[in-house]
Amino acid sequence: MIKAIYYNFNDNGEGSEGERWLRYLDGRCFPDDKPLRLEDAFEWVLVTSKITPEAFCGWRPIDNMPAHAFLSRAGVLPEARGQGLQKFMIDLREDAMRKAGQVRSITYTEAYSVASMRSLMACGYKPFEPTKAIVHKIVVSKDRWKQMVYWKKSL
Numbered sequence: 753m754i755k756a757i758y759y760n761f762n763d764n765g766e767g768s769e770g771e772r773w774l775r776y777l778d779g780r781c782f783p784d785d786k787p788l789r790l791e792d793a794f795e796w797v798l799v800t801s802k803i804t805p806e807a808f809c810g811w812r813p814i815d816n817m818p819a820h821a822f823l824s825r826a827g828v829l830p831e832a833r834g835q836g837l838q839k840f841m842i843d844l845r846e847d848a849m850r851k852a853g854q855v856r857s858i859t860y861t862e863a864y865s866v867a868s869m870r871s872l873m874a875c876g877y878k879p880f881e882p883t884k885a886i887v888h889k890i891v892v893s894k895d896r897w898k899q900m901v902y903w904k905k906s907l
């Protein structure tokens with residue numbers, strides 16, 4: 753059974769057990785990327801089908817776009833992939849978004865990230881052409897925005 757383990761990262765602050773897991777998972781899942789920044793998500797969630805965390809994900813409302821939210825970084829340990837953890841994490845974040853009053857979920861993937869794209873399609877996401885304003889609000893790396901595929905779904 754897949755389950756979510758919630759830590760309140762804001763209250764626990766730097767150095768908490770939850771943050772240590774988050775940084776460990778991020779390092780294993782994104783060895784070539786800059787480390788995640790806690791402020792890039794409103795809520796981070798750790799997920800597992802075992803006892804200790806095997807995956808992580810985050811989401812946040814999009815500034816100045818009422819009722820729009822962004823699926824932030826998500827990663828699954830290589831040894832835990834292919835059992836639906838990412839799709840579970842998409843559903844989980846959509847539930848949280850709905851509870852927070854959001855009506856549309858937006859995200860992007862690298863153009864080569866087939867596993868992510870398949871999960872998003874399976875969960876009902878459609879690719880779209882973003883406005884510059886949206887790109888500004890969600891893409892961290894300004895020089896790579898054209899290499900991304902953008903996805904949206906009405907909640």
Ligand SMILES: CC(C)(COP(=O)(O)OP(=O)(O)OC[C@H]1O[C@@H](n2cnc3c(N)ncnc32)[C@H](O)[C@@H]1OP(=O)(O)O)[C@@H](O)C(=O)NCCC(=O)NCCS
Binds near residue numbers: 825867874
């Ligand atoms: C992308 C990632 C999160 C997927 O996690 P996962 O738990 O294995 O995903 P799921 O099991 O929910 O689903 C993956 C889907 O992609 C498919 N898939 C996986 N690897 C694939 C590959 N190399 N080529 C084609 N399809 C692939 C699976 O069959 C599944 O498809 P389905 O829904 O049609 O059955 C994981 O591979 C990962 O952490 N990658 C590194 C970090 C990353 O790229 N994160 C996402 C960007 S933020």
